[in-house]
Amino acid sequence: MDKKRNVEQFSRADFVKILTNRLKAVAGGKNAPVSDLYSHTPNKLAAALHPAVQHLKVKEIIEHNPDMKSFLFAPDTAAGTKSLAWFSAGQYIVIALPVNGKLISRPYSIASSPRDTLNGTLRITVKRVDGGIASGYMLDNWTVGTTVIASAPLGDFTYEPLRDAKTVIGIAGGSGITPFRAFAKAITEGDEDFSLILLYGSRTMADAVFSDEITEMAKTCPKIKLVNVLSEEKVKGCENGFITAKLIRKYAPKDEAYSIFLCGPQAMYDFADKEIETLGIRRKFVRHELFGEYFHPERNADYSGDITKTYRLTVRIAGNERTIDCPADTSLLRAMEAAGINAPSDCRSGRCGWCHSQLISGEVYVPQSVDGRRIADKIYGYVHPCCTFPLSDVTLDVPPIPYG
Amino acid sequence: MKTYDVIVVGAGNGGLVAATSTAKEGFRTLLLEKHNLPGGCATSFVRGRFEFEAALHELCNRATSPKQESIDKIFKRLGVDVPLVYETALFRAIVKGENGYDVVMRPGYDGFLDSIEAAVPGCRDKVKAFIDLIGVLDGAQDYIDEKGINPLALYNQYGDFMRIAAHSTKDVMEAFGIPEKAQSILGTYWGYLGPPIDDLNALHYISLLAAFANTPPAMPYHRSHELSLALVKALQGYGGEIQYNSEVTQFLYDEKGAAIGVIANGDAYYAKKIISNIIPHNVFNRSDEKVIPTAAKKLANARKFGMTFVTLYLGLDCSMEDLGINDYSVFISSDPDSRVQFNQRNNFGMYVVNCLNKALPDSSPEGTCTLFFTIPYMPGDFPENLAPQDYKKFKNEIAEKYIRDYEQTMGVCVMDHIEEIVIATPVTFARYLGTPEGAIYGYASETWDNVVSRSALKDLENKIPNLFFCGGHAARGDGYPSAYITGAMTANDVIKELRRGK
Numbered sequence: 001m002d003k004k005r006n007v008e009q010f011s012r013a014d015f016v017k018i019l020t021n022r023l024k025a026v027a028g029g030k031n032a033p034v035s036d037l038y039s040h041t042p043n044k045l046a047a048a049l050h051p052a053v054q055h056l057k058v059k060e061i062i063e064h065n066p067d068m069k070s071f072l073f074a075p076d077t078a079a080g081t082k083s084l085a086w087f088s089a090g091q092y093i094v095i096a097l098p099v100n101g102k103l104i105s106r107p108y109s110i111a112s113s114p115r116d117t118l119n120g121t122l123r124i125t126v127k128r129v130d131g132g133i134a135s136g137y138m139l140d141n142w143t144v145g146t147t148v149i150a151s152a153p154l155g156d157f158t159y160e161p162l163r164d165a166k167t168v169i170g171i172a173g174g175s176g177i178t179p180f181r182a183f184a185k186a187i188t189e190g191d192e193d194f195s196l197i198l199l200y201g202s203r204t205m206a207d208a209v210f211s212d213e214i215t216e217m218a219k220t221c222p223k224i225k226l227v228n229v230l231s232e233e234k235v236k237g238c239e240n241g242f243i244t245a246k247l248i249r250k251y252a253p254k255d256e257a258y259s260i261f262l263c264g265p266q267a268m269y270d271f272a273d274k275e276i277e278t279l280g281i282r283r284k285f286v287r288h289e290l291f292g293e294y295f296h297p298e299r300n301a302d303y304s305g306d307i308t309k310t311y312r313l314t315v316r317i318a319g320n321e322r323t324i325d326c327p328a329d330t331s332l333l334r335a336m337e338a339a340g341i342n343a344p345s346d347c348r349s350g351r352c353g354w355c356h357s358q359l360i361s362g363e364v365y366v367p368q369s370v371d372g373r374r375i376a377d378k379i380y381g382y383v384h385p386c387c388t389f390p391l392s393d394v395t396l397d398v399p400p401i402p403y404g
Numbered sequence: 405m406k407t408y409d410v411i412v413v414g415a416g417n418g419g420l421v422a423a424t425s426t427a428k429e430g431f432r433t434l435l436l437e438k439h440n441l442p443g444g445c446a447t448s449f450v451r452g453r454f455e456f457e458a459a460l461h462e463l464c465n466r467a468t469s470p471k472q473e474s475i476d477k478i479f480k481r482l483g484v485d486v487p488l489v490y491e492t493a494l495f496r497a498i499v500k501g502e503n504g505y506d507v508v509m510r511p512g513y514d515g516f517l518d519s520i521e522a523a524v525p526g527c528r529d530k531v532k533a534f535i536d537l538i539g540v541l542d543g544a545q546d547y548i549d550e551k552g553i554n555p556l557a558l559y560n561q562y563g564d565f566m567r568i569a570a571h572s573t574k575d576v577m578e579a580f581g582i583p584e585k586a587q588s589i590l591g592t593y594w595g596y597l598g599p600p601i602d603d604l605n606a607l608h609y610i611s612l613l614a615a616f617a618n619t620p621p622a623m624p625y626h627r628s629h630e631l632s633l634a635l636v637k638a639l640q641g642y643g644g645e646i647q648y649n650s651e652v653t654q655f656l657y658d659e660k661g662a663a664i665g666v667i668a669n670g671d672a673y674y675a676k677k678i679i680s681n682i683i684p685h686n687v688f689n690r691s692d693e694k695v696i697p698t699a700a701k702k703l704a705n706a707r708k709f710g711m712t713f714v715t716l717y718l719g720l721d722c723s724m725e726d727l728g729i730n731d732y733s734v735f736i737s738s739d740p741d742s743r744v745q746f747n748q749r750n751n752f753g754m755y756v757v758n759c760l761n762k763a764l765p766d767s768s769p770e771g772t773c774t775l776f777f778t779i780p781y782m783p784g785d786f787p788e789n790l791a792p793q794d795y796k797k798f799k800n801e802i803a804e805k806y807i808r809d810y811e812q813t814m815g816v817c818v819m820d821h822i823e824e825i826v827i828a829t830p831v832t833f834a835r836y837l838g839t840p841e842g843a844i845y846g847y848a849s850e851t852w853d854n855v856v857s858r859s860a861l862k863d864l865e866n867k868i869p870n871l872f873f874c875g876g877h878a879a880r881g882d883g884y885p886s887a888y889i890t891g892a893m894t895a896n897d898v899i900k901e902l903r904r905g906k
Binding site: 006007008009010011012013014015016017018019021022023024025026027028029030031032033034035036037040041042043045046048049050085086088114115118156160161162163191282283284318319344351353354356372373374375376377379380382399400401402 | 406438440441448449450451455533537555558559563564565566567568569570571575576579580626627629630633634636637647648649650651669684685686688689693698699701702703704705706707712721783786787788789790792793795796800803804807819821822823824825829830831832833834835838840841842851852853856857860861
């Protein structure tokens with residue numbers, strides 16, 4: 001090879017440049033504190049979109065009926081939240097509640113629009129659930145001025161323009177209407193761009209909270225249409241019965257693809273999913289909001305335990321260890337909450353992974369339909385306690401809820 | 405008071421290996437992680453019926469000399485056993501435009517040389533000579549690792565190392581008379597390290613290229629999360645502890661300025677040695693400014709942050725065969741010159757698309773596949789005053805632009821098959837990694853701050869007694885192997901000091 005055409009053309013002394021260049025560059029560095037993390041745009045924006053917590057204050061309460069109220073929050077500036085985090089319509093926040101000296105948390109869809117955050121408003125709508133300690137606590141105790149600790153906006157029940165069809169058939173049942181109020185309002189405000197045809201299932205018109213308001217929005221926004229579907233009442237202009245495939249076909253666009261977004265109680269999903277199956281639409285066009293708390297694992301064919309048993313659950317958290325009871329029909333998370341152990345949880349549906357914990361020993365059952373774990377979690381013994389049920393005595397290592 | 409021999413801050417790749425290494429040697433080790441998962445970048449996430457790899461393109465697994473550290477060796481030493489699948493192609497590079505080309509490079513020493521010869525006839529020997537430099541470099545590296553920098557000894561024994569250590573990849577390719585097109589193909593991986601080849605240190609790049617040419621790139625079967633959990637298992641097996649949701653908010657020092665502990669979740673933890681897997685900027689911002697030596701501050705302030713990315717994760721309701729996708733790893737560029745690719749990085753200059761199903765057919769359910777787009781971003785590329793309310797639109801515009809370009813380039817239809825989509829940006833990485841600018845590659849490997857100069861003047865970085873650094877921002881630069889290796893090297897330094905009772 002030609003001598004000039006290989007490394008011989010470089011001098012061994014060139015190496016010295018490595019040292020001198022570096023020393024020179026370092027000498028030119030400022031002798032000053034390094035830049036603040038939040039002086040960098042991506043970090044500033046990340047902090048604004050995903051705050052560790054949101055301190056809120058109830059500023060208004062709207063009573064829809066004796067068992068359903070909307071709570072409107074303002075940022076609790078005194079506690080350190082200067083402004084509310086922007087979000088995507090369809091997302092939820094998790095509210096922490098001190099009930100009987102124990103801290104419990106529950107996810108609630110945001111009913112206000114993303115743009116409302118700019119005016120310092122965040123709204124959730126709470127319906128009393130039979131035996132629900134969280135809903136009862138909020139409805140009976142919260143007054144204007146109550147301060148609340150909530151999470152950043154979470155969840156992926158959102159409209160994604162590159163994924164979803166231009167038209168969304170919304171199927172809402174009961175308080176499952178709340179994220180659709182956010183979707184509708186976001187459409188009117190230009191923050192979302194799709195057509196929403198909302199099939200809203202209620203027993204009677206009196207139960208159809210937000211119906212008037214969304215109908216009002218539809219008057220000035222052709223992208224929104226609301227159809228009340230009443231199961232126990234016949235009213236002119238409303239559909240009667242349940243949300244069937246036939247009804248979906250009646251309102252869906254005839255010659256273009258559409259997405260279906262569902263939010264409501266489990267019974268509604270069970271019914272609607274069977275109907276949707278007969279429509280033959282692609283899986284990508286059907287999206288469910290969180291399924292919510294899982295009950296009755298024993299109803300699954302692959303459940304092999306004895307549901308009447310109660311096991312011992314040993315919990316290691318933040319350097320402490322406690323052993324508590326966990327009945328076979330109770331999720332590890334609920335058992336910990338009942339015992340006053342402050343464990344992380346957000347979606348309570350197996351999906352978000354915030355409760356991710358290490359199974360040190362014991363056998364457990366995770367219903368397949370809510371098993372949102374990573375594959376390696378299953379190999380290495382990690383579980384989401386919110387939808388994990390004991391089949392034996394269990395030892396669990398749980399991360400602490402972060403400070404602050 | 406909670407006391408340990410070693411506290412490792414951050415369970416990224418470097419931190420995991422460092423903590424496992426000190427625990428294995430019997431030192432009481434605590435690993436503190438701000439998230440509820442280990443791994444840092446080495447993780448995965450679930451959307452619908454898909455589990456997406458978050459970061460890894462491929463593991464550059466083997467050492468190029470018997471003495472060199474490698475993932476293989478580190479994992480073996482630590483008793484970590486994660487099965488890997490090896491790829492059958494290195495990459496496909498598609499360059500558009502007048503001097504464009506479409507080339508598939510094969511792994512294995514001969515496969516590599518044969519494919520470059522097929523693409524650019526007559527260049528085989530020149531490329532061979534270039535790749536073979538790895539022998540010289542390894543010898544020198546082994547020498548340095550063992551005996552440190554001794555310019556005179558290196559001058560005599562490792563002349564070629566001395567000659568090229570200060571030069572760019574492009575300079576050295578030119579010196580071997582490698583034709584431009586072959587330079588472009590060989591330079592395809594520049595984005596794995598950051599700077600284009602006219603700025604990218606030759607030694608650094610040759611070590612990457614030679615490793616890839618010698619052993620096919622590999623992937624774990626169950627995403628990076630498997631690597632991270634395997635390391636946690638090893639750590640715990642040696643009696644080490646890992647504590648999640650425990651962000652270190654303060655570093656503690658004694659009156660002489662030596663590191664003695666940290667505060668996480670409001671609790672103080674003390675140790676003889678602190679290893680930081682988090683970037684020096686964040687450590688300094690959480691330390692009493694008085695203890696940071698002038699040299700360390702000046703170094704940090706002189707540095708630029710490294711590369712970050714916009715990444716798209718697509719779960720498609722169609723198999724790769726039905727879509728007509730045949731490659732695991734495709735690099736798509738608008739121009740053969742890596743400088744142009746770099747300069748146009750936000751406008752199709754260069755981006756990478758991986759289809760994991762090619763390497764791992766079962767990595768998504770039957771009749772589906774996933775695509776992973778990687779689009780380089782540098783600090784400052786992100787629009788400065790983007791408001792939170794405009795962020796979603798901003799993300800989707802980039803995603804749409806790149807998906808359309810990919811469809812057009814490859815002649816495939818992707819958009820209609822998107823069942824799941826996640827778009828990550830520097831904001832996402834700022835959120836999860838916590839690095840300034842959402843930097844993934846730590847500090848930029850620019851001319852004066854490349855891995856050779858970092859290793860040559862290592863002491864500049866470690867001026868604070870009892871405080872050590874490992875990870876993508878450390879001496880070996882970014883990438884999984886580099887982070888793992890600095891984890892192991894740093895643990896060695898710490899173990900030596902602990903054994904000496906220092």
